[in-house]
Structures are given as structure tokens and as C-alpha cells.
Amino acid sequence: MEKVSIFGVxxxxxxxxxxxxxxxxxxxxxxxxxxxxxxxxEIVMDARDNNEIKDIxxxxxxxxxxxxxxxxxxxxxxxxxxxxxxxxxxxxxxxDIAEKEGYSIYLLGAKPGVAKRASExxxxxxxxxxxxxxxxxxFKGIHLGMKDHEEEKVVINEINSLKPDIIFLGLGFPKQExxxxxxxxxxxxxxxxxxxxxxDILSGDMKRAPEIFIKLNLEWFYRLITNPSRIKRQxxxxxxxxxxxxxxxxxx
Ligand code: UDP
Numbered sequence: 001m002e003k004v005s006i007f008g009v010x011x012x013x014x015x016x017x018x019x020x021x022x023x024x025x026x027x028x029x030x031x032x033x034x035x036x037x038x039x040x041x042e043i044v045m046d047a048r049d050n051n052e053i054k055d056i057x058x059x060x061x062x063x064x065x066x067x068x069x070x071x072x073x074x075x076x077x078x079x080x081x082x083x084x085x086x087x088x089x090x091x092x093x094x095x096d097i098a099e100k101e102g103y104s105i106y107l108l109g110a111k112p113g114v115a116k117r118a119s120e121x122x123x124x125x126x127x128x129x130x131x132x133x134x135x136x137x138x139f140k141g142i143h144l145g146m147k148d149h150e151e152e153k154v155v156i157n158e159i160n161s162l163k164p165d166i167i168f169l170g171l172g173f174p175k176q177e178x179x180x181x182x183x184x185x186x187x188x189x190x191x192x193x194x195x196x197x198x199x200d201i202l203s204g205d206m207k208r209a210p211e212i213f214i215k216l217n218l219e220w221f222y223r224l225i226t227n228p229s230r231i232k233r234q235x236x237x238x239x240x241x242x243x244x245x246x247x248x249x250x251x252x
Contacts (some may be wrong), residue, residue: 005252007048011065015082035060036193038087040067042236056181068217069237073244077251087195104130109137109170110199118202132162142182143175160188167192170199
């Protein structure tokens with residue numbers, strides 16, 4: 001698989017269709033659980049200065065470019081990534097595949113009550129989808145620096161008693177990446193994706209940007225105007241592009 005390395009983060013150079021084929025393949029395979037990471041510009045900037053996080057992301061079986069800044073940066077250094085493939089879109093595709101082909105889904109993450117509402121909405125909108133279980137993301141575990149905590153063991157045992165094929169994990173970055181790194185292989189599942197706010201969107205607690213903003217690659221701008229307190233996070237994009245210009249070896 002061709003990868004583009006941006007500040008040492010290896011991102012698969014694939015379009016949405018190719019990513020879909022890869023996840024379908026993961027679901028057909030038996031054996032080790034597959035890990036999907038969805039870095040955006042901000043995450044790559046973080047990983048640049050944090051080898052632990054960088055290694056975790058690079059250990060993913062699928063690593064997609066979930067930020068338009070990454071596409072621009074790769075093009076500026078003449079190693080163009082094909083397109084932005086978001087964690088949200090791949091998650092929706094997984095729901096679609098699961099409903100058609102009979103795979104089960106477990107939702108883990110977000111504030112108490114949110115994953116439950118998300119799973120109720122999913123069942124309503126996808127009558128043939130097997131949403132096998134859910135749990136909020138506020139138990140004690142490795143993501144909060146508490147390795148092998150009893151509460152985490154309870155969650156893992158519950159998941160393994162249900163054996164979901166697909167796990168959506170929404171603890172935010174870098175908690176979900178740390179959690180996957182520590183626990184994925186303890187899980188009796190085929191695939192786990194760290195997909196940030198997807199559970200909040202499925203529950204209706206959060207809205208995705210209107211289609212027009214997404215089409216124009218201005219999702220970041222929509223987020224900024226609807227939630228100005230994100231300004232510090234949004235500055236990651238220009239900071240990232242400047243770092244790409246300054247460092248000749250930023251993209252390989
Ligand atoms: N989250 C969680 N457990 C935690 C911290 C966060 O389940 O210990 C959830 C949070 O409720 C939200 C998602 O992870 O659904 C992203 O959280 P974050 O605070 O990182 O939001 P962001 O800053 O990414 O919008």
C-alpha cells in the first residue's frame with residue numbers, strides 16, 4: 001500500500017472507494033483485530049513532537065487523511081494524497097456494510113447517555129443493523145493514565161461477551177488512540193475505529209457541517225464560525241502549512 005509520510009505519520013494514499021474495499025476486506029478476514037486511525041492536521045502536528053503517538057498511529061492497519069490541510073500539505077511537497085477520507089464517512093460506510101452484510105456494531109465513548117441515544121437512532125434509521133451494545137467513554141482506564149483499571153476490565157469483558165464485529169471508539173484524540181493501542185488486541189472483534197465525535201453526531205448532540213461547506217473543503221471554517229472557542233485548534237491548519245513550507249523533508 002502506498003503511503004505518504006507527513007512529519008513521520010504514515011498516511012495511506014487511497015481514495016474513499018479504496019478505503020471501503022480495505023475495510024470490507026478487514027471484516028471478511030478472521031484473525032487479529034484491525035485498527036483504524038483517522039489523523040487530521042492537528043493530530044499530525046501533535047504526533048510530530050510525540051514519538052509515542054506517532055508510533056501508535058503508524059501501527060494502524062488503516063490510516064486515513066481526515067483533514068483537508070493534510071491534502072494541501074502533501075500537494076505542496078509534490079507527494080499528493082489522493083483525497084480526504086474522513087473518519088465520519090468511513091464510519092457511515094461501515095454502518096451501511098454492517099446493515100447489508102450482517103455485522104454487529106458496538107458504540108464506546110461520549111458522555112453518559114449519548115451512546116445509548118446514538119444506538120437508538122441507529123436502530124430507528126437502520127432497522128436491519130445489529131447495534132449490539134454501547135457504553136459511555138467516562139470509565140477509568142488507560143486513556144486517563146490508569147492502566148488495567150477494574151472499570152476498563154468490566155468494559156472489555158462486556159464487549160467480549162457480545163463479540164461485536166465493529167467497535168466505534170469515541171474518546172477524542174489522543175485518548176482513543178492510546179486506548180486502542182493498549183486494548184485492541186484484548187477484544188474479540190474484527191475492527192476498531194477511533195472516530196472522535198461520530199457517536200455525538202449519531203446521537204444528534206452534535207451536527208456535522210452542511211454539505212456545501214464539506215464540498216468546498218470549508219468544514220474547518222464552519223466549525224470555526226459556529227464554535228469560535230475552537231480558534232486555537234483551528235490555527236493548527238495554518239501552522240501546519242507553514243511548517244510544511246519551512247521543512248523540506250516534511251513530506252516523504
Ligand atoms: N470523551 C470520552 N471520554 C473522555 C474524554 C472525552 O468519551 O475521557 C468523548 C467526548 O464526550 C466526546 C469525544 O470524546 O464525545 C471527543 O471529546 P473531546 O473533548 O476530545 O472533543 P473534541 O475536543 O475532540 O471536540
